[in-house]
Amino acid sequence: MKFTPLCAALVLLASSVFGQIQVDLKLARLQYIAYEPVVASVGITNLAGRDVDLQDTPGQPWFGFEVTGQEGQVIGPLKTNATQPPLRIEAGKRVTQKINLTPLFQVQDFGVYHVRAHIYFADLGKYFYSPAKVFEVTDARPIWQRTVGVPEDVGPGGVRTYSLLTNRFPDHTSLYVRVEDKDRGIVYATYSLGHIIAFDEPHAELDRANQLHVLFCAAPRAWAYDRIGLNGELVSHASFMETKTRPRLVRAPEGDIKVAGGMIEAPITSESRNGAPKLSARPPSIPKSE
Numbered sequence: 001m002k003f004t005p006l007c008a009a010l011v012l013l014a015s016s017v018f019g020q021i022q023v024d025l026k027l028a029r030l031q032y033i034a035y036e037p038v039v040a041s042v043g044i045t046n047l048a049g050r051d052v053d054l055q056d057t058p059g060q061p062w063f064g065f066e067v068t069g070q071e072g073q074v075i076g077p078l079k080t081n082a083t084q085p086p087l088r089i090e091a092g093k094r095v096t097q098k099i100n101l102t103p104l105f106q107v108q109d110f111g112v113y114h115v116r117a118h119i120y121f122a123d124l125g126k127y128f129y130s131p132a133k134v135f136e137v138t139d140a141r142p143i144w145q146r147t148v149g150v151p152e153d154v155g156p157g158g159v160r161t162y163s164l165l166t167n168r169f170p171d172h173t174s175l176y177v178r179v180e181d182k183d184r185g186i187v188y189a190t191y192s193l194g195h196i197i198a199f200d201e202p203h204a205e206l207d208r209a210n211q212l213h214v215l216f217c218a219a220p221r222a223w224a225y226d227r228i229g230l231n232g233e234l235v236s237h238a239s240f241m242e243t244k245t246r247p248r249l250v251r252a253p254e255g256d257i258k259v260a261g262g263m264i265e266a267p268i269t270s271e272s273r274n275g276a277p278k279l280s281a282r283p284p285s286i287p288k289s290e
Contacts, residue, residue: 020047025117025130033140033167033176034108035190038101040065042117042130046089055086057122062086064120067105070112075105112136140165140176143201147182148210150230159183160230162212164202173198175216179232189232194218203248208255211235215249215259223247225259225268239266 022045032038042063046052054062063084067075089095107113116132144164163178175196179188195218196202202216212228221242227235240247240262247262 023130045094238268
């Protein structure tokens, strides 16, 4: 079989590109609780010796994930029309993107999941895959729960259920908050508020707007204070140090909640979890064991 100089050049280029575009995938940890964000960090390194343009082609997105359950069953995406904007990677550069898998795939049931990222390079008609990673979705221990109404000036009626849960990891225990509408089967948010000293129960209060205030011991003599809204948003966060008195939640006569005692270490700041998907993107059902 004879090769012309042009054919030989194309073969060498294809081999070079195929072997020198690398995809890697990282997860923050191995264990998550149901509906907690599972954020995948995907790195793409261009070692092809030239700039590379990654973009969708008709019927073929350039970026995606493959997710399988513990018995090998394929878990398809919840939204088949989800796409990533085109990406240009200069020669020798590496880009990283962080993507929350929770609103994209049905990974809320307890069990073990395998995930790998892939990119499609349209110039060659080739896929490039990351090594597969494993994560487990497990249960958490509920320690506090309240169901409240939604004020008319906040939303069109309805109810919300706030839950505080704890999950033990090998080296620490984390405190989680979940906000949901159990009647409609909607989970608005589930996320960790931080490490908690296991022997000290958190303090929780609801203010006159039915926002949740949580004060908990995050480390010896160190306390964290969070305010959570009716749609699961983290409204504010602050840190306090225990002095001659312990920090505690107190209710003012007009129904407001504040922290008394201790000494503020980090001032109250407004927080926003913009990574949370829109309500329409969230799965419609709650974990099976609840």
